[in-house]
Amino acid sequence: IAVTVPTMRVSLPFLPTLLCCSAASLLLLLRWRRRKGLWRKVKEARQRHDRGLAQMEKAALGFRKQHPSVDTVSILSLPLPELSRKLRDGSLPPEQVFYAYVGKALQVTRETNCITDYLQESETQLQQAARPGQPGLLYGVPVSIKDSINCQGYDSTIGFVSNINNPAAEDSVLVQVLKKQGAVPFVKTNVPQSLVSYDCENLIFGQTFNPLLYTRTPGGSSGGEGALIAAGGSILGFGTDLGGSLRLPAAFCGICALKPTGNRLRYLVAAVGPMAKDVESLALSMRALLCEDMFSLDSTVPPLPFKEEVYSSTQPLRIGYYETDFFTMPSPAMRRAVRETKQLLEDAGHTVGRYINPLCKDRDEGELDKSSAGLLLRLSKIPDWLKTLLSWITKPFPGGSISAPPTSSAFAPQESCHKFIAQWKKLNLDVMLCPMLGPALPVGYPGKLSVAVSYTILYNCLDFPAGVVPVTTVTTKDEEELKGYKGHFQDWWDRILAKGFRGSVGLPVAVQCVALPWQEELCLRLMREVEKLTQEKNRLL
Structure with missing residues (x-):
């Protein structure tokens, strides 16, 4: 005892220091592991994104090889009202329109980095787009959807790593009504983290650029939509507007957008609205959405049809x-x-x-x-x-x-x-x-x-x-x-x-x-x- 007691008296003062160092080391280790886990999720999301783009390329090239005579340039030049009429009267097959826009959207995102997800089931949805009887107003029309709007089976990250690998259990009411009207949602588009910005950049998917001048922002938070539509990769898109998030990208990219009264369409924290190259396309989308399907799926939306x-x-x-x-x-x-x-x-x-x-x-x-x-x-x-x-x-x-x-x-x-x-x-x-x-x-x-x-x-x-x-x-x-x-x-x-x-x-x-x-x-x-x-x-x- 005479030998050990002095040893204990010498070492005890260092015990708190050792405990503090150990705790700090443990915290640093846990933080490192957490950060490593987060970056692993980012890597997985980017790989999934790249696989989606590869699938888009495969689909577009495959269709082009099977149908070399299809004039995609003329299809892409049609304004939405005319395109919709041709699709509904059967003079233009929906497959031609769909793959024309898949190919163009792929080109645009490689230039501007505007797409976050390719909705692969859209290829099979083409066969189900027509409703029994009269086809919907948007029959066969490929549409793009902002990241924050839920599509079943896909993340709505809002730019946050914590939202990766958390796919939506069901389509949002907006997407459900679009599908009932025959539209074919085919891509989701990039946003700034949290949506509270009118730039368009996040840690997961990076910066989206304005197709008119790559040094400029496309605006936000519906910036991916603005860039894709302005460059011709989508004919009709949907975003949200909390403080200008539809209007700023439209203005910066030279297209049109409408922010409705908050609850005229399904309300998602911010007002939901359409974006397109011309006003008549916005009006057509509102005619399609202000329908019995919308009013029955969401009883909070007032049953006010479009007043022609x-x-x-x-x-x-x-x-x-x-x-x-x-x-x-x-x-x-x-x-x-x-x-x-x-x-x-x-x-x-x-x-x-x-x-x-x-x-x-x-x-x-x-x-x-x-x-x-x-x-x-x-x-x-x-x-x-x-x-x-x-x-x-x-x-x-x-x-x-x-x-x-x-x-x-x-x-x-x-x-x-x-x-x-x-x-x-x-x-x-x-x-x-x-x-x-x-x-x-x-x-x-x-x-x-x-x-x-x-x-x-x-x-x-x-x-x-x-x-x-x-x-x-x-x-x-x-x-x-x-x-x-x-x-x-x-x-x-x-x-x-x-x-x-x-x-x-x-x-x-x-x-x-x-x-x-x-x-x-x-x-x-x-x-x-x-x-x-x-x-x-x-x-x-």
Whole structure:
């Protein structure tokens, strides 16, 4: 005992250190193993993705060898309404259309990295697309689906590694109705992680690029859809819109999109809506989806069929408009897009008048505060309704929170909606013409410029239907005028936005069309009128 006791007295002080070191080593080991497991899942997902693309190539090449005389170029050039008519009357076999789009989608994703999954059962679904009796409005039409919308047997990762190998047990209501209408969902498309971004990149599938200029983002969060449709790899796609996630990719990629009233179609945290190259395709998709199948599968969707008489009306419209929200200064091209579209509408016999937004201080730009103190000042100037919505959006994510001021209440969006509608009614408006952020920003810029979604997120907060239509492209004159762009606050965000707008000659710029809740048909009507007048103008140039 005399020998061992001193030894114990010497070693005991080191015991806590040894235990701490052991615990730390164990934690590091567990963390390493967890990270290794996560990267293994990423590798598996990427391998599955590559196998899907290989299957697409095999399917497209196999069909081409068996049917060398099929003119895929002419098939891909058909607008959706004409394609749909040919499919339904039997003059165009659905197999030819399907494999034409499989081949084109494969080419597009190799250039832009926009597809996450190939829905292989779509090849057999072709034989089941026709319903007994009259075929559905979308019979034989290949459609693309955003990653976050459930398709049975496939992951809806939303860019999170934890969602890998967690396939959906059943199709979402949207996909079920599409299939009942004869459509053939054939691919899922890429999104930014969490969807709360208007870029399009995640750890699993990487960055998606804008097909019009690969250094630019296609927008987000429905960025994969925007890239695929703009490049011709899909004729009709579906995404969601939480703060502009349909409209921003459409504007950046030069296509059309409609964000309906939140619950007009099946609601998935964000409003679900269509994307396509033209307005009539959006209208056709809404006709198909607003059907008894949708209303019976989801009793929360109000049974409001598509109002054809509203969409097809030729009566002059009373249109409100504004050029800036006094928060994000529009680029020269954005402002010009609104002004030129306003003039076209007036020349066509519509009444267009300036709208004063009651939710924003309508100040003379020359009187705006020039002594910006950076981020804190910019955040302090965010309208209460926007703070409330951003706080709700970012709440689920660690570290993400923008607190609304003490005067804000849980009902701020509803109060804002009442104010907005009151002004709308006072002016006796039918619809609204608004700016749309553009042109497309460089890859990575959206992460630095979350505030620039102010033009779109307003109509998520108000829950108004809103769509975008491309109307012009950036000119050298726009680029020259951009040299004088300072923004409303002349802060860091304004400087970064000005830098992001540069070097954009030739890229598309859109306008936003808005209607009151549940008036999607009226919104689409304004979009159709803007599209028609823009096309007529371009033909004369």
